[in-house]
Amino acid sequence: MRIDAVDFYYLSMPEVLDIGDGSQDLLLVRLQAGPHVGWGECEAAPLVSIASLICPMSHSACKPVIASVLGQTLDTAEDIDRIGDLVRAESADVLQANHTLSGIDIAMWDLLGRRYEEPVYKLLGYERSEPRQPYASVLFGDTAQDTLDKARGIREKGYLAAKFGWGPYGKGSVDEDREQVEAAREGLGPDGIVLVDAGTIWGHDLAAAEARLSALQAVNATWLEEPFVSGALDAYHALAQQSGSVRIAGGEGSHNEDMARQMIDHGGIGFVQIDAGRIGGISPSRRVADYALERGVTYVNHTFTSHLALSASLQPFAGHPAGSICEYPVELKSLAWDMTKDHILSDANGQITIPDGPGLGLTPDLEAAKPYLLDVEIAVGGKVLYRTPELAW
């Protein structure tokens, strides 16, 4: 069976705010092979990934991503690997290619799962999908009091774990940051799991991160996430040597498998966080999950968009030890929530599990999505290379 069509849809909230909330737009991927369909999502700047899908060829290592996908045979997991390798080889000089490939890879897995009536995690070789402890992923409040209120609200909703990130954290004084993490601990209660995300705010500045360690240790934070940009391996490693009970987390910036491995091998991280919508899809995510498990590093999904993306990002480590934590965004804009008919919800124990339906186990709600769909048109040399296709199946 061959891939007959690859279609990208740019959906957006009517207004996009200048805040660290990745659920304000999304890039939906529809893949068609014969009578079968698969859906995916790229965690990417939508217009840039559309351009990388359909741009004219520049030379043999700089081709549009679609050139390596359309018409390819897709019957097995090995086909997905082969197509991914082809994209990486032929579009090596298009940096956005891995973002773009991510949604396509996810859609290929979804398509195979629907075709063979198996959840993706079974196609990945996992016997079953273990329940995970979801951590509510939210932005820090503008003040410590706001964060305290948020944390209390999260605990009242039944979440044991919460991650606070971005917002003012790391931009003000060490004392202000201390008040923020103390507020998070107080609101979540003494038995809560407190996670803190610095959102790469300190770049390569080891001293700035070191200055925050004592407060994080005092509130018994489980991790400090992304103190630095992904490439700052030396700073990651140095911080990890002295962070004690607070482990260092990172990896969402990995847009290929090598980057994630380097953070494990040379960055000293305790948790590796992978976004299947960015690293190239479920396939490389799965390989990183195996690599991390062998080395005693805990694999965690990174997800900040729809539940379709959430399901995709949970599949690669579906069979890892039960009860480990997973990211669960709880401040989704309506677009990201409306994107799927069904949702991944906590059970009576406060845990979540990947849906057991075929493929990703969730289906996009096309009618609900339509109001968010943007008309895009790209023309080069008088020829229309992209025009938003009809959103239907």
Added chain:
Amino acid sequence: MRIDAVDFYYLSMPEVLDIGDGSQDLLLVRLQAGPHVGWGECEAAPLVSIASLICPMSHSACKPVIASVLGQTLDTAEDIDRIGDLVRAESADVLQANHTLSGIDIAMWDLLGRRYEEPVYKLLGYERSEPRQPYASVLFGDTAQDTLDKARGIREKGYLAAKFGWGPYGKGSVDEDREQVEAAREGLGPDGIVLVDAGTIWGHDLAAAEARLSALQAVNATWLEEPFVSGALDAYHALAQQSGSVRIAGGEGSHNEDMARQMIDHGGIGFVQIDAGRIGGISPSRRVADYALERGVTYVNHTFTSHLALSASLQPFAGHPAGSICEYPVELKSLAWDMTKDHILSDANGQITIPDGPGLGLTPDLEAAKPYLLDVEIAVGGKVLYRTPELAW
């Protein structure tokens, strides 16, 4: 003085071939601040970088590159650093941003050079620009005989050094590859400098590269370039431990400073090859040049497009020891050659030097470029976000 305009121009040969020749299209950047102009070039898929320049914001770390450039003060080298940091922070989630920033950074340096009537290398703090030994950079012939003929022609044109790359190399047998490098040596003569570029053909496959080492040692090749993809640091390091007189070269894939440093620190390379049109411009290239020099790694430009791009890529190491080699493409398509009025040519000793005029020392030939200019239009939600501007100054 503030940046009033940033304009991108997509130029292309009428026909783009599926070969490893990066001179078939280019993305020209024009930057305007008050009465001053600066020109740059991105080594990028042009349409994708245009999209990253003007895409709608997705969230606070995923903004169009232009948002961090337009209206910014540009009076000093520190302003260029500040603008680059802003782009990296605010467009961190647009992978193509560093490609896009590259041309803008180059144009900022060119503008300051023109404004203060100084060559860029003087603004970078170099007293003078040292002559370099250009190596003719060409593709391997389809057969060893073709390569022999190419190598003889190169030597007859007065080049002492030549780099052969891509084409069939690494795709066939070890014996065929041996014949290719023997042909390069024979054609170039016993005193010629033979460089071999595998173009990442072996991915992460250490054994495939090891199998080619003895032939490279036998012909006394100076380097083996890009045996692996840029992220395969372990394979690079392992190969470098056994390559003896043949040094390992790499780094053109670096799209940020961290990647280049990692290849130096963890990859064991002897030559680091940086494309100022990809790594983020002249600014990060200069920092990598300093880093390499301190560690005994030889910095070399990577250039496969116009002489504007060549000048930009030579500036970051202008003051490094005289006589070291530099890349010099000699199979340019007419677009890349026609792009500038003047060219960087060998002197009586067969060496080249950065032109001494203000800025990059070269001016785009807008009349000659016009026939190559492509009309591009990008509309999102009924609003035109990009339309090819008039190519004029």
